[in-house]
Amino acid sequence: MTDDTAADTAAGAAADTRPRKIVYVAEATSHGGRDGYVTSQDGQIELKVAMPPELGGDGDGTNPEQLFAAGYGTCFHNALILVGNRSGYDLTGSTVAAKVGIGPNRQRGYGLAVALSVSLPVLDAEVAARLVAEAHEVCPYSNATRGNIDVTILLG
Known part of the structure; x- marks a missing residue:
């Protein structure tokens, strides 16, 4: 490094x-x-x-999957708060829950998949979707995993 x-x-x-x-x-x-x-x-x-x-x-x-879920969820949430603040939105009350799945892959090893559930109760759906997309570009975990593992983001 x-x-x-x-x-x-x-x-x-x-x-x-x-x-x-x-x-x-x-x-x-x-x-x-x-x-x-x-x-x-x-x-x-x-x-x-x-x-x-x-x-x-x-x-x-x-286990490593729980630790990865905790890290990714926290990092993504911070990225979301950052882009929200930059756009003038207070994201108090927002949450990000992360699920990390593990299973066998086709190369006789194992792979991961991530699902992030984002709750932005104070924003309308269009603004929330824009901020989530921006956070996905800013978050270091999203950047590290992009193209390597499936990451699904659910906005609710």
Whole structure:
């Protein structure tokens, strides 16, 4: 991970969503994979990790899909608040719920799919849809997943 732009230039069109400069780095360490625990370098995260029952585990802990859902939902919501504020809208009372699904793919591995449910109770449907579309362009998680996994956004 660097803040150089030389790699961006070589990457062509994909460079549009890459950071020009890294301003923050989060670090977490997995101990034992899906049946272990995860910690962050700053001590804010120390969680037991377990396979969900649907994947053959006991479910006695969080899992990477829950953590990804929490991260994506939070990040998308912040992007939504940002674009709302830029357009003069107060999004107090809005919510974003994220669902992350996992299942086998055609390459004998596993893939993910995401569904984001956005609630903007104070806005009419047209304005809400515009802000959600703008947030999807701003959100780093949306930019990272675009073209890689299915992301469905439901506005309700």
